[in-house]
Amino acid sequence: MVMQHTVAPVGIVRSCFMEKFAIPRQPQLAPAARGVLELLPPFDQPEAVEGLDQVSHVWLLFLFHQALEEKPRLKVRPPRLGGNKSMGVFATRATHRPNGIGQSVVRLEGVEPGRLLLSGIDLLDGTPVLDIKPYVPYADSVEGAHNHMASAAPVAIPVQWANSALPQAREHALRLGEPLVALIEQCLAQDPRPAYQVPVAERVYGVKFWDVQVRWHYPQTDVICVLEVVLA
Ligand code: SAM
Numbered sequence: 001m002v003m004q005h006t007v008a009p010v011g012i013v014r015s016c017f018m019e020k021f022a023i024p025r026q027p028q029l030a031p032a033a034r035g036v037l038e039l040l041p042p043f044d045q046p047e048a049v050e051g052l053d054q055v056s057h058v059w060l061l062f063l064f065h066q067a068l069e070e071k072p073r074l075k076v077r078p079p080r081l082g083g084n085k086s087m088g089v090f091a092t093r094a095t096h097r098p099n100g101i102g103q104s105v106v107r108l109e110g111v112e113p114g115r116l117l118l119s120g121i122d123l124l125d126g127t128p129v130l131d132i133k134p135y136v137p138y139a140d141s142v143e144g145a146h147n148h149m150a151s152a153a154p155v156a157i158p159v160q161w162a163n164s165a166l167p168q169a170r171e172h173a174l175r176l177g178e179p180l181v182a183l184i185e186q187c188l189a190q191d192p193r194p195a196y197q198v199p200v201a202e203r204v205y206g207v208k209f210w211d212v213q214v215r216w217h218y219p220q221t222d223v224i225c226v227l228e229v230v231l232a
Pocket residue numbers: 020021022023024025026027063064065066067093094095101102103104105122123124126127128
């Protein structure tokens with residue numbers, strides 16, 4: 001008999017990322033990406049997080065709630081490989097996977113009653129978190145480990161600002177009390193466009209971070225220029 005076991009979220013992430021597009025592919029790539037993990041009863045009680053103040057980073061196990069599928073995939077096409085080469089699902093960190101479980105090491109900025117303050121996240125707003133575990137440096141950081149498919153962080157591309165866009169971003173950063181300029185630069189430098197898409201300079205891309213809409217284009221291949229940052 002196949003064993004079945006039900007799991008339930010211990011909390012929900014409130015994130016700067018309102019849509020999947022332009023979220024970095026892994027945590028830590030955008031240190032300015034912040035969010036709050038709101039704990040659900042009974043885990044919203046102080047006992048559940050006692051001792052967490054001794055920890056700089058936590059593992060989050062979460063549900064890719066916007067990528068859940070009925071039919072399991074054996075092979076996936078990771079964006080990292082250009083989106084046109086397929087790999088065994090277990091060789092990748094693709095969102096479409098059995099049980100839809102993701103895992104990220106994120107920085108723990110603070111512990112408040114019923115909430116954990118996080119940064120360096122790669123999680124969509126509303127992501128259900130199934131478990132939280134402290135990062136254990138001596139065990140979780142493996143000396144000499146390799147992954148020939150993803151051996152280094154993606155190369156960052158230059159991000160420029162059109163005249164009015166930077167003051168707009170600074171104004172919204174002040175209003176939100178968030179490092180919005182750094183967030184935009186760190187996320188767009190990852191070049192969110194699909195790898196197979198060669199952009200024409202006229203094409204404008206957009207994404208929502210917090211409550212603002214960020215629009216940009218590619219004046220040259222592999223150069224981003226932020227055009228505007230306005231209330232969504
Ligand atoms: N670090 C995690 C892991 O390795 O399991 C996630 C890696 S996955 C490649 C990262 C991408 O997942 C992000 O770029 C974003 O587009 C997507 N994502 C984040 N939260 C999600 C959610 N709740 N549902 C569906 N997709 C999500």
